[in-house]
Amino acid sequence: MSEAMELSAAEIARRVNAGEVSAREVTDAALAQIDAVDDRLGAYLTRLHDLARVSAGRVDARIKAGEHLPLAGVPVAVKDNMCLAGTRTTCGSKMLEGWVAPYTATAVARLLDAGAVPVGKANMDEFAMGSSCENSALGKTCNPYDLGRVPGGSSGGSAAAVAAYEAAIGMGSDTGGSIREPAAFCNLVGFKPTYGRVSRYGLIAFASSLDQIGPLARSVEDAALAYDVMAGKDPMDSTSVDRPVEPAATALRSDLRGVRVGIVKQFGTQGLGPEIDSLYRRAYLDLEKLGATLVDVELPTAEYGLATYYLIAPAECSSNLARFDGVRYGLRVDGEDVGRMYERTRAEGFGPEVKRRILIGTYALSSGYYDAYYVKAQKARTMFGADFKRAFERCDLIASPAASSPAFAFDAKSDPYSMYMMDYYTIPISLAGLPALSVPCGYVLPEGSSRPMPMGLQLAAPLFGEAQLLAAANAYECATQHARQRRPEGAL
């Protein structure tokens, strides 16, 4: 592997801006790494050799003309639910297997305008529904730390690509944990900003009241750099928030003096086994050593998170995915009348998990059940917001595990609900719209394995507390160095 691919995004941008290396050289190194490892890893559904080289050429020309670009020459993996004009954008689904995006998502456009170079479209669980990438209809992605294990999901392709040095930044989207869980599984920093902070224009919708785009990176600094570029109001997304973005990359801290960190009573780690339990106890102690004050907080609704989420998200998905009917774009399977055409197209185009969620959502919204299920869940959701608000009166950040286990083996979660349980710690935060991230916090040895696997510490902040959150995560990362202990499989 070329030395350039081991550099952080910040260092690549610095060198390209200084003229020490060209964007084209970095891009060629990224493409070479992709060609060397991705046949075994499967992080990408589409490799963008030609577009990457053209984009890199443009970046070099802009640097030559005297521009300074915050992400100059940084190779970026784009999750395949984000539109990039002229490239195949599949959402990991047979429904969109041949669909070419006619425009570019705002968040992607902002990264590219800042000098980032798109090197590939990354695999994902179909329509972002899943926690392992196993629900992709178009490819299998392995975890770079153990090829027999999943990379997490749904942004698993972006995570695998960054962890295996096939990109410096990955773009992910998070509805119930889809950035944070794969980041935890692949020893990365995965950051979900406040709902509405980053434009969703050009992000193929799953659950519109929860979906949020964010970065995956090998350090907090890199995640902050990408976040600063992609955040902000977009006239094309009316739910994007019109409120100044406090720059995060220039406000990173090295200590936690004066920061109160809440440990949620209902997020106890005793049930996760002695090894994982002691890992998190150590992580909380490390926060304390950095100057933070630990305080106990309560989240009485925590145990209702999954139930609430698995009504709201499917309800929204059943509505959003109604657009895939074989008329305007995507797959069409013919039928003798228009109704049969819809039914056959959707039967053929959607995989089992997507069908399950559409069905549960349709049921929850159907006449006679709407109040009992959907409205009930929306009321519960209000309680999550209130609980967090109360908790944040006593603390500035909340710390917890990002996932309840390290990356698991392929086919280990055959029952849908056991897969849903992976997101126990991330979902309540998503329901409240809060910003949160996962930062590497060490390794554990999975049962029956000799290969240690990474775990992630989740930190969450009040609405719009992104800069404080990233600042604190940076202090933890720099003090513990877990993020630097990178051990992808020797084969890669």
Add this chain to the structure above:
Amino acid sequence: MSSDNIDIRYVAKLARIELTDDEVERFGRQLGDLLEHVKTLHDLDTAAVPATAQVVESRNVARADAVGRCLEHETVMQMAPQRQGAFFRVPRIISEES
């Protein structure tokens, strides 16, 4: 929330998805299981709680009714599974008699 058995064929009809017999059995069982988990929500007293409409405070803003840039007609049509001239082509919806 009652412990109703889901009429999965009816729900699939509403969702416009053709299911095989095997899927009817499997999804019916899995959705039943999920609803059992979801029923724990019943224990939450939400009588005095309003339903969430949004998590981040926002209000409607009307933009100026000005012509802006949008996708070219032909760009949009290029991705159509079937077309006829400037239109999307679909199976017949209205019979000749009607």
